[in-house]
Amino acid sequence: MTRYIFVTGGVVSSLGKGIISSSIGKLLQARGYNITIQKFDPYINIDPGTLNPYEHGECYVTVDGMETDLDLGHYERFTGIRTTRRNSVTTGRIYKTVIDRERRGDYLGKTIQVVPHITDEIKRRMLRVDDEQFDFVITEIGGTIGDIESAPFLEAIRQLRWELGKNAVSVHLTYVPYLKAADELKTKPTQHSVKEMQGMGIQPDVLVLRTEKHLSDGMRQKVASFCNVDLECVVQSEDMPSIYDVPVSMQNQGLDAAILRKFGIPVGEKPAMSGWHAFLEHQRNAQREVHVGLVGKYDLQDAYKSIRESLNLAGIYNEVKVKMHFINSEEITKENVGEKLAGMAGIMICPGFGTRGIEGKIIAAEYTRTHDIPTFGICLGMQMMVIEFARNVLGYADANSREMDSETPHNVIDIMESQKNLTEMGGTMRLGAYKCLLTEGSRVKAIYGSEEISERHRHRYEFNNEFMAQYEENGMLCVGKNPESNLVEIVEIPGLKWYIGTQFHPEYSSTVLTPHPLFMDFIKTIK
Numbered sequence: 001m002t003r004y005i006f007v008t009g010g011v012v013s014s015l016g017k018g019i020i021s022s023s024i025g026k027l028l029q030a031r032g033y034n035i036t037i038q039k040f041d042p043y044i045n046i047d048p049g050t051l052n053p054y055e056h057g058e059c060y061v062t063v064d065g066m067e068t069d070l071d072l073g074h075y076e077r078f079t080g081i082r083t084t085r086r087n088s089v090t091t092g093r094i095y096k097t098v099i100d101r102e103r104r105g106d107y108l109g110k111t112i113q114v115v116p117h118i119t120d121e122i123k124r125r126m127l128r129v130d131d132e133q134f135d136f137v138i139t140e141i142g143g144t145i146g147d148i149e150s151a152p153f154l155e156a157i158r159q160l161r162w163e164l165g166k167n168a169v170s171v172h173l174t175y176v177p178y179l180k181a182a183d184e185l186k187t188k189p190t191q192h193s194v195k196e197m198q199g200m201g202i203q204p205d206v207l208v209l210r211t212e213k214h215l216s217d218g219m220r221q222k223v224a225s226f227c228n229v230d231l232e233c234v235v236q237s238e239d240m241p242s243i244y245d246v247p248v249s250m251q252n253q254g255l256d257a258a259i260l261r262k263f264g265i266p267v268g269e270k271p272a273m274s275g276w277h278a279f280l281e282h283q284r285n286a287q288r289e290v291h292v293g294l295v296g297k298y299d300l301q302d303a304y305k306s307i308r309e310s311l312n313l314a315g316i317y318n319e320v321k322v323k324m325h326f327i328n329s330e331e332i333t334k335e336n337v338g339e340k341l342a343g344m345a346g347i348m349i350c351p352g353f354g355t356r357g358i359e360g361k362i363i364a365a366e367y368t369r370t371h372d373i374p375t376f377g378i379c380l381g382m383q384m385m386v387i388e389f390a391r392n393v394l395g396y397a398d399a400n401s402r403e404m405d406s407e408t409p410h411n412v413i414d415i416m417e418s419q420k421n422l423t424e425m426g427g428t429m430r431l432g433a434y435k436c437l438l439t440e441g442s443r444v445k446a447i448y449g450s451e452e453i454s455e456r457h458r459h460r461y462e463f464n465n466e467f468m469a470q471y472e473e474n475g476m477l478c479v480g481k482n483p484e485s486n487l488v489e490i491v492e493i494p495g496l497k498w499y500i501g502t503q504f505h506p507e508y509s510s511t512v513l514t515p516h517p518l519f520m521d522f523i524k525t526i527k
């Protein structure tokens with residue numbers, strides 16, 4: 001039997017619903033349950049793939065090639081589950097399914113409406129009946145209670161709670177602001193948010209109160225009685241030193257136990273979560289700082305979310321605190337590159353699209369190669385390492401990627417034949433996990449400790465194999481290749497401390513309990 005947990009947010013956005021959903025998932029897993037977590041986003045885009053990172057942060061890619069919200073990264077990092085396209089749903093996808101069906105004539109002449117047609121499609125996806133069997137399906141709803149656009153999702157939850165009875169539980173995350181002048185924490189916004197939900201026919205079972213100051217039992221009691229929620233079902237989410245402390249804090253307050261009781265499931269013993277605690281122990285020991293420069297064009301934390309988390313996790317296991325410094329590639333010149341990269345133990349050349357900031361990435365790659373500063377290039381970052389090598393070692397001053405210069409004869413990064421005729425923005429990329437064979441004797445093979453790996457991609461352009469021999473003769477080796485297409489997935493320069501570029505995105509598969517080997521080795525080298 002599958003049980004359903006719905007996670008909504010109230011008062012303000014950015015409270016960390018994704019972290020709470022992931023923590024609930026983690027705690028239930030620790031009790032031996034098979035779980036999945038999915039995100040329903042109320043915007044109209046079919047997927048976040050075409051969204052500028054300034055709009056919505058990083059685009060996270062699942063193994064089956066779905067471009068999704070960055071919260072799915074939290075789900076995977078916390079729980080180790082592998083999400084798929086079914087774990088990410090938007091209003092746009094819901095409507096598209098319903099409209100396509102209507103065009104095919106499947107509704108036999110009926111009037112198509114938000115209720116029941118849209119809500120039925122939402123419910124169908126929330127239930128995941130034709131999927132793998134889960135003990136718990138956790139569904140996080142994007143946005144905030146009261147948003148016009150999330151109304152159909154809440155109506156679907158209302159109906160499901162009615163239909164599923166005891167097998168559905170609603171968790172609501174709200175904010176309790178602290179007013180400095182009055183020296184008081186205020187629960188009124190929470191009461192309003194719960195009232196709003198009640199107005200839509202949903203009584204939350206569990207409240208998680210986000211707060212910057214500790215809430216007294218009296219406060220929790222007040223919220224419980226004003227909101228019709230049991231006292232043990234009111235927990236608080238205080239600021240923590242790291243997001244990875246949240247599951248433990250939730251467990252100590254009995255969040256998982258409260259949820260299980262709501263389902264009528266015997267609670268049993270509190271699981272030890274020894275692996276997680278061992279990780280937190282490393283985190284406490286990770287005090288010494290190591291500085292890594294992120295050369296990219298997006299000056300916002302969330303744009304490189306998974307890269308940041310992967311560096312952070314690898315740092316923790318190496319017991320160092322990785323201090324990340326954003327270095328705007330648009331501002332890097334041949335004259336100032338030394339100054340810009342000064343003090344960095346290692347450099348990360350970040351992924352991206354389009355011409356903005358690429359020359360700075362190329363200059364950075366040249367500087368780190370010629371000064372033997374450990375460098376990790378991902379996707380566009382790897383492509384820039386390849387272009388730099390062509391320009392400055394192979395002697396092709398006009399070397400470029402087809403993306404940036406469609407005319408150059410030295411198109412060392414080129415469009416794949418199969419992609420040439422595609423014009424629509426969504427869906428023209430190489431997306432999702434592909435196999436890669438690692439070359440005997442290469443550094444990457446030693447790092448991974450295996451010959452065949454599988455990593456996730458999100459790009460249109462590829463290393464041009466016509467130049468492969470020239471690269472290898474001159475010292476940049478193509479050490480990872482797709483076994484079917486022979487496309488180059490990894491380049492490295494042996495002899496340098498660490499100079500590796502990957503066409504794929506290793507950052508998507510780092511998790512708390514299994515940090516990624518490339519990030520681990522990179523940090524081990526520079527620490």
Ligand code: GLN
Pocket residue numbers: 350351352353354378379380381403458459460461462
């Ligand atoms: N813009 C490059 C491409 O499409 C790299 C993409 C990326 O870095 N994710 O191939």
